[in-house]
Amino acid sequence: MIIEQVVGNVALLEKRAPHVERVYLQSDDLVKRIQRVVTDHGNELGIRLRDNRDLIDGDVLYMDEHNMIVISVKQDDLLVIMPTTIPQMGEIAHQLGNRHLPAQFEQSEMLVQYDYLVEELLQQLSIPYKRENRKVKQAFRHIGHRHD
Known part of the structure; x- marks a missing residue:
């Protein structure tokens, strides 16, 4: 799966999917618009953001009625x-x-x-x-x- 835009941020979402997968990133990786990542469930994703923006903690990369993939920043x-x-x-x-x-x-x-x-x-x-x-x-x- 290739992610080209951020869906939103969990801090601002009214409705959330019941199942959450997380992508754990170092803070330095938040500025990378193109990168390959793996969720905590072992699913591989490509991130290729169209917008010139940094990722932030809590950004939702994917969401449907059952699942969502969220960025979590490591300490x-x-x-x-x-x-x-x-x-x-x-x-x-x-x-x-x-x-x-x-x-x-x-x-x-x-x-x-x-x-x-x-x-x-x-x-x-x-x-x-x-x-x-x-x-x-x-x-x-x-x-x-x-x-x-």
Whole structure:
């Protein structure tokens, strides 16, 4: 089966099929428009999205009255950064920006993929953080940039 478009997202669906198969993806794979995957029931699928969009956790790839196939994102090894002041937030945002590291935000927390150098930086700057395995809803998008 070739999937060319996302049907919807389980968070927004009013009616769901009784049987659910899941495709478990790393967050990095959410940005791939073309890929071959296997469901947790062993069914092989091709994904070739027509729309230029990233997959997100809970996206429904297929649904009929009996079955649905849903994207589930695997947990990432993250640094959860919890600055306590605006200067701390500004300093770590500046440092991460200089390294071109993508970040996500949930409430008052900044999430970045684990990097031992960032962990050392947080310790040096005395910025509160914790290392945690956590599921993110969308991919960490790396943005290309050149310094001219």
